[in-house]
Amino acid sequence: MYLVTGATGGIGRRIVRLLREREQPVRAFVRLTSRYGELEQRGAEIFIGDLREDKDIQKACKGVQYIISTHGSGIDAQALDYRANIELIDQAKEQGVQHFVFISVLGADRGYEDAPVFKAKRAVEKYLEASGLNYTILRPSGLASNLIPLAEQFRQTGIYLLNGDPKNRTSIVSTDDLAQIAVDSFTIEGARNQIFPVGGPDILKREDIPRIFGRIFNREPIVINPPLLVLDGIRNAIGFVNPQARKGLGTFRTLLANEFFCTKSEITNLELIYNLKLESLESFVRRYLGD
Numbered sequence: 461m462y463l464v465t466g467a468t469g470g471i472g473r474r475i476v477r478l479l480r481e482r483e484q485p486v487r488a489f490v491r492l493t494s495r496y497g498e499l500e501q502r503g504a505e506i507f508i509g510d511l512r513e514d515k516d517i518q519k520a521c522k523g524v525q526y527i528i529s530t531h532g533s534g535i536d537a538q539a540l541d542y543r544a545n546i547e548l549i550d551q552a553k554e555q556g557v558q559h560f561v562f563i564s565v566l567g568a569d570r571g572y573e574d575a576p577v578f579k580a581k582r583a584v585e586k587y588l589e590a591s592g593l594n595y596t597i598l599r600p601s602g603l604a605s606n607l608i609p610l611a612e613q614f615r616q617t618g619i620y621l622l623n624g625d626p627k628n629r630t631s632i633v634s635t636d637d638l639a640q641i642a643v644d645s646f647t648i649e650g651a652r653n654q655i656f657p658v659g660g661p662d663i664l665k666r667e668d669i670p671r672i673f674g675r676i677f678n679r680e681p682i683v684i685n686p687p688l689l690v691l692d693g694i695r696n697a698i699g700f701v702n703p704q705a706r707k708g709l710g711t712f713r714t715l716l717a718n719e720f721f722c723t724k725s726e727i728t729n730l731e732l733i734y735n736l737k738l739e740s741l742e743s744f745v746r747r748y749l750g751d
């Protein structure tokens with residue numbers, strides 16, 4: 461039995477689909493408020509709980525052999541990115557789980573002080589490495605599925621809101637490729653006890669993204685690029701009423717202020733180990749939204 465957390469998220473949903481296509485038994489950890497109908501229809505066992513509750517994690521882990529942690533956190537990195545994953549790893553040990561796949565983030569090891577999600581991911585990576593479990597840690601850059609709403613908006617208006625420095629580099633990864641890599645990590649020998657940066661085949665500048673959309677939808681992009689100072693102002697104002705939200709926005713600011721891309725050799729290595737050809741952002745968006 462595979463346990464998938466974040467099963468209704470961009471990555472988790474695709475992982476459940478893939479596992480079910482391969483006729484594997486899957487337990488999908490969802491919340492009562494999650495949109496899990498599709499997962500149920502595909503034959504996943506639905507476990508309703510909250511990852512903030514250790515007792516829910518303990519119950520969900522009963523009898524599983526494989527765990528894939530893909531859940532996100534919103535602004536509560538301490539409870540979800542950190543505590544919930546530590547509890548999942550502890551339970552994995554107790555249950556004698558055969559392999560644990562953890563979705564981390566590219567740059568988790570760069571020591572960003574002001575980014576709670578990055579700090580939590582790095583702490584969990586270290587805990588997993590030291591756990592004695594078989595593991596694979598995947599550090600994706602930006603996910604292509606997150607750009608679908610922006611691409612839809614662009615199709616209608618031609619407007620693209622470009623946050624951060626337009627010249628900063630990124631390697632947007634196809635969320636379908638990432639899901640396949642996560643699932644194949646259980647069986648590919650070269651993936652055991654490894655950490656992989658995961659990106660798409662191209663190193664893009666942020667300003668390339670509206671150009672790609674322009675090509676796909678055949679319209680001239682109107683790019684709006686607010687300076688980071690605007691975000692800093694909003695963040696400080698929010699901090700007066702909600703210090704927790706201010707901290708959460710630190711992760712967002714870190715994402716905007718830095719470059720997140722994989723080198724060519726990292727991509728070649730990934731393609732070799734997982735025996736796949738990574739998909740470009742353009743191909744991903746065309747597949748989902750093209751005519």
Ligand SMILES: NC(=O)c1ccc[n+]([C@@H]2O[C@H](COP(=O)([O-])OP(=O)(O)OC[C@H]3O[C@@H](n4cnc5c(N)ncnc54)[C@H](OP(=O)(O)O)[C@@H]3O)[C@@H](O)[C@H]2O)c1
Binds near residue numbers: 469489564601
């Ligand atoms: N997005 C990116 O560009 C990116 C880049 C690098 C790494 N990552 C990492 O990749 C992973 C997945 O990202 P994503 O964008 O696919 O996530 P997502 O679409 O935002 O999904 C988050 C998932 O976590 C679940 N979740 C949140 N709080 C929960 C709770 N208290 N109890 C149970 N489930 C809860 C959500 O359930 P509901 O459906 O109920 O909300 C949802 O299924 C995350 O670990 C993220 O840090 C993301």
